Amino acid sequence: MSLPAADQSLADGVRRRERRALAKAITLLESTRPDHRARADALLNDLLPATGGAVRLGISGVPGVGKSTFIEALGLHLIGQGHRVAVLAVDPSSSVSGGSILGDKTRMEQLSVREEAFIRPSPASGTLGGVAEKTREVLLLCEAAGFDVVIVETVGVGQSETAVAGMTDLFVLLQLPHAGDDLQAIKKGVMELADLVVINKADVDPAAATRAQAQITSALRLFSQQGNPAHAAAAAVMQASALKSEGITAFWALVLRHVQARRDAGSFEARRRRQALDWLWDIVRGRLLADFRTHPAVREALPAALADVAAARTAPSAAARALLNLFETNNA
Secondary structure, three states, X not given: OOOOHHHHHHHHHHHOOOHHHHHHHHHHHHOOOHHHHHHHHHHHHHHHHHXXXXXXXXXXXXXXXXXXXXXXXXXXXXXXXXXXXXXXXXXXXXXXXXXXXXXXXXHOHHHHOOOOEEEEEEEOOOOOOOOOOOHHHHHHHHHHOOOOEEEEEOOOOOOOOOHHHHOOOEEEEEEOHHHHHOHHHOOHHXXXXXXXXXXXXXXXXXXXXXXXXXXXXXXXXXXXXXOOHHHHOOOEEEEOEHHHOEOHHHHHHHHHHHHHHHHHHOHHHHXXXXXXXXXXXXXXXXXXXXXXXXXXXXXXXXXXXXHHHHOOOOOHHHHHXXXXXXXXXXXX
């Protein structure tokens, strides 16, 4: 199916690496209008053959760990090696106003002015997983525009902020030098997903950084005995100082070794295929949930059902089945 002339021009502009075309395409993807959604789907399908060539990195960590500084130092290092770098930075949205700071461009002053870099801050807008709803699609657009390293920076570490691991080749967790002093503060679920753990700001307290590296390495070894040995055994822990650009070269070398090892083992492409299928089901679940919540019969019955469950008058399973029956009966 051919694209309308305007959208074909937009797709061609993305392939020609035109920044304006890329920005307009991302805006189209992020639109909530149904007609824009249809156009965005067609645009993505047209650009799909040009995607898949980038190394996809997910970077997470607690606020204050220096994610933006680390990403800027890494981005400048990669540009120096001839790479083109896209940064998809997801900012937290206010639960009250819905607003977002979107300050990553100001925090990455040097990287943001480089022609070889593209930084796109997006509001999380309440999306679980710590990534904006359209992050996966924007990632593909950046690949189609010729960026061979795409970095997804999440809003921080939390119970539901691990979706980035499901759309990237490597998940990197940044930790502070004193993080190892209290391993209970480290989310086990996030640690188990990490392919690389970087003790950032190691220059602030070298002794603490070394201690944290040893303790986190030990914790990862313990996790491997309890969970997935194949994954945890591949995890590595290293020190860095993004502010001084120390450890950045070693970090990228480690990333490339991980990627090559997975390619050699045949797991790299398998992981991407699995991620694509997971993405499909995520979209299906999201659409079904949206349709369920906006269904007239469900919307009418929902307040009473929620009140009955909260007051322990109805079992949650019974209430859920009753609502689902309403939804299915009226959609038959």
